[in-house]
Amino acid sequence: MSVLTEFVVPAEEFILHETLRRVSAIHVEIERVVADSEYVTPYFWASGETFESFERALEDDITVESLTVLEEHDDERFYRVSWRQRTGTVGHAVSKLKASILEATSDGKNWFLKLLFPSESSLTEFHDYCENYDLSFQLTRLYESRHPNAFGKYEVTPKQREALVTALDSGYFNVPREVTLGHVAGELDISPNALSTRLRRGHANLITNTLRHDG
Structure with a gap:
């Protein structure tokens, strides 16, 4: 049975760390993430008043492969950014164990993640992976999903x-x-x-x- 969890993860152990460190006046909400063994590609909304600085910081990040602005409004923009996967990060652990990132919000210091694991054993493997690479995280909520297919069946975020x-x-x-x-x-x-x-x-x-x- 799938397991739904909520974690708090330090910003430096997930994605966008360098960018958010340089440009802290941006609020980010990830809508979905596509990941494979080589790349992780989040689709996310960013809101604030420093988009130009934010995009320059992304372009300066040597791990960023591509940056695309999908939608642009007065106070927020919707992005697709591809990063090269790095072993020993939370993002790599998530893709390796085929977990799903349902929600991800950053305050610049931490990421607040809602993750759906395919099984209890995959959650255990995630814990072991984080311990092996000395990754910090705080589990704030854990419960089994009564309807595990509902989260991804219709691909509605x-x-x-x-x-x-x-x-x-x-x-x-x-x-x-x-x-x-x-x-x-x-x-x-x-x-x-x-x-x-x-x-x-x-x-x-x-x-x-x-x-x-x-x-």
Whole structure:
């Protein structure tokens, strides 16, 4: 049975450490991570007023292979960045054990991670890996998932799910609509542009994985 966990990890033991050390006035929220044996590619939102400095710091990082700005709004941008994997990091442990990063938020000093492990044994291996490389982490929550497939079945990220459910509960999808996009965005404390993006991406993932049947 899969195991859902929440960890606090020092910034230097995950990704973006050098960049966030140089540019601390940026808030980062990772939406999803694609990882293999060689690269780790996070898709993430960054908010703040120092995007140019943030992007220069990323480009100066010798481990960064590519940087792409996917969406750009007044106060936040959506990025895809590829890093070369390094043995002895939390990111490498996650990809090696085929765990899933469901949420990741940084305050510049620490990363707050929500990880889904495929089994209890993989969580044990993660613990052993971290001990072997003297990696620091604090387990703050641990529970078995009653519905393990629900987290990745439709490829809807936690932020997309939050946006979809909040919009639904608020009456945004009713006909006629009971609230505006701006009202729902205010409940989530994000911009209307960011909410619109999350709703569109969430809808696309749901339709692709429920209504479309190739072959």
